[in-house]
Amino acid sequence: MPTEPLFEPLDSATRTRLRRSLQSWYAKRARTLPWRETGEAYPIWISEIMLQQTTVTAVVPYFERFLTRFPTIHDLARAEQDDVLRYWEGLGYYSRARNIHKTAKQLVETTDGEFPRTVDDLMALPGIGRYTAGAILSFAFDIPAPIVEANTLRLFSRMLGYEDDPRASRGQKTLWAFAEHLLPRKNVGPFNQSIMELGSLVCTPTEPDCPSCPVRSSCQAFALGKQEQIPRRAPRQQITQVVEVSVAVRHGGRFLLRQNAEDQRWAGLWDFVRFPLGEAELLVPESGFESGKPLARRFTAHVEQAVQEQTGLRIQIERFLAEQKHSVTRYQIRLQCLFASVENPSALAETETQRWVAPADFEAYPLSTTGRKLAKRLQHDAKQMRLL
Ligand code: SF4
Numbered sequence: 566m567p568t569e570p571l572f573e574p575l576d577s578a579t580r581t582r583l584r585r586s587l588q589s590w591y592a593k594r595a596r597t598l599p600w601r602e603t604g605e606a607y608p609i610w611i612s613e614i615m616l617q618q619t620t621v622t623a624v625v626p627y628f629e630r631f632l633t634r635f636p637t638i639h640d641l642a643r644a645e646q647d648d649v650l651r652y653w654e655g656l657g658y659y660s661r662a663r664n665i666h667k668t669a670k671q672l673v674e675t676t677d678g679e680f681p682r683t684v685d686d687l688m689a690l691p692g693i694g695r696y697t698a699g700a701i702l703s704f705a706f707d708i709p710a711p712i713v714e715a716n717t718l719r720l721f722s723r724m725l726g727y728e729d730d731p732r733a734s735r736g737q738k739t740l741w742a743f744a745e746h747l748l749p750r751k752n753v754g755p756f757n758q759s760i761m762e763l764g765s766l767v768c769t770p771t772e773p774d775c776p777s778c779p780v781r782s783s784c785q786a787f788a789l790g791k792q793e794q795i796p797r798r799a800p801r802q803q804i805t806q807v808v809e810v811s812v813a814v815r816h817g818g819r820f821l822l823r824q825n826a827e828d829q830r831w832a833g834l835w836d837f838v839r840f841p842l843g844e845a846e847l848l849v850p851e852s853g854f855e856s857g858k859p860l861a862r863r864f865t866a867h868v869e870q871a872v873q874e875q876t877g878l879r880i881q882i883e884r885f886l887a888e889q890k891h892s893v894t895r896y897q898i899r900l901q902c903l904f905a906s907v908e909n910p911s912a913l914a915e916t917e918t919q920r921w922v923a924p925a926d927f928e929a930y931p932l933s934t935t936g937r938k939l940a941k942r943l944q945h946d947a948k949q950m951r952l953l
Pocket residue numbers: 720723724767768769773774775778779780781784785786787792
């Protein structure tokens with residue numbers, strides 16, 4: 566039985582005209598971005614991984630620092646994971662950093678750092694999906710490989726007037742097939758760059774600049790006046806509020822840092838003793854604790870017991886330091902930062918994943934964003950008390 570086509574194909578003359586208009590638009594409007602200058606697979610790969618879930622403006626300084634520290638795939642493969650995470654610190658989604666480190670090691674071991682030249686072989690590497698594979702192949706090697714990412718998903722959905730969910734299976738199939746349909750045989754890299762740039766600069770999520778768009782004549786959403794309805798929005802995530810604590814446990818002039826395990830949030834990063842309060846979050850006032858005021862005994866007793874269960878350490882909460890508010894996926898977290906002293910430090914054996922660390926040495930450890938804020942506060946306090 567013949568299957569229904571996913572979309573109405575464009576004739577060859579229309580596709581040629583579209584590519585030409587895109588090419589001349591891109592020549593005038595393309596931004597200068599550091600990873601576009603080299604055309605080499607390694608910086609292209611690093612930039613594409615960093616750009617997942619992160620804006621270009623946020624990525625540029627991270628990319629430059631990272632490439633200065635690890636200029637080649639061999640430098641990255643040789644590095645310690647802590648060092649790689651330290652240079653990723655603040656970008657979030659840390660599994661990306663752990664995966665690029667694994668991939669670098671794997672490629673150096675198996676191909677002396679050369680990237681494979683097919684989508685399937687690239688996708689077999691940790692952290693490389695179909696989009697990143699297409700970007701590496703087309704930008705670095707000019708191999709025809711389509712791409713669909715956030716910007717092109719929006720652009721293609723609008724060009725096709727695709728009103729169903731573009732993230733669902735049929736939507737994905739349609740958009741990837743359309744991306745392939747538009748792809749030229751040569752100069753694939755600049756073509757893919759131009760459609761991403763168009764999605765980012767002109768075909769924006771709200772108020773797209775249709776009058777200046779080079780593909781307007783082939784855009785169904787524009788013809789139907791449905792630019793604001795297409796693509797269909799992803800359903801909103803339900804937000805859950807939680808309260809957690811982070812305890813700076815002090816032994817002499819040092820504090821306990823622990824490395825998050827593989828199955829934990831922020832795996833590989835280090836942190837103070839941190840955990841969710843669960844039902845005990847009712848002990849934290851909605852308006853937050855007041856600095857300098859004594860904490861409720863039931864609350865400190867609960868935290869002290871939880872720390873003892875986790876570490877074997879008997880601690881005494883001395884004071885409330887600050888509340889940090891932040892979000893992780895669908896959780897909005899109110900993090901209560903506390904300062905504690907320890908009565909039995911020898912109950913904890915230092916290992917590869919738990920150490921007493923002086924504030925002057927915090928810089929050497931990759932920390933979560935909230936962990937870094939607390940570390941800076943402790944460094945500041947330690948300086949005042951002349952512990953550094
Ligand atoms: Fe996007 Fe408007 Fe261009 Fe259509 S005409 S692709 S909606 S910018």
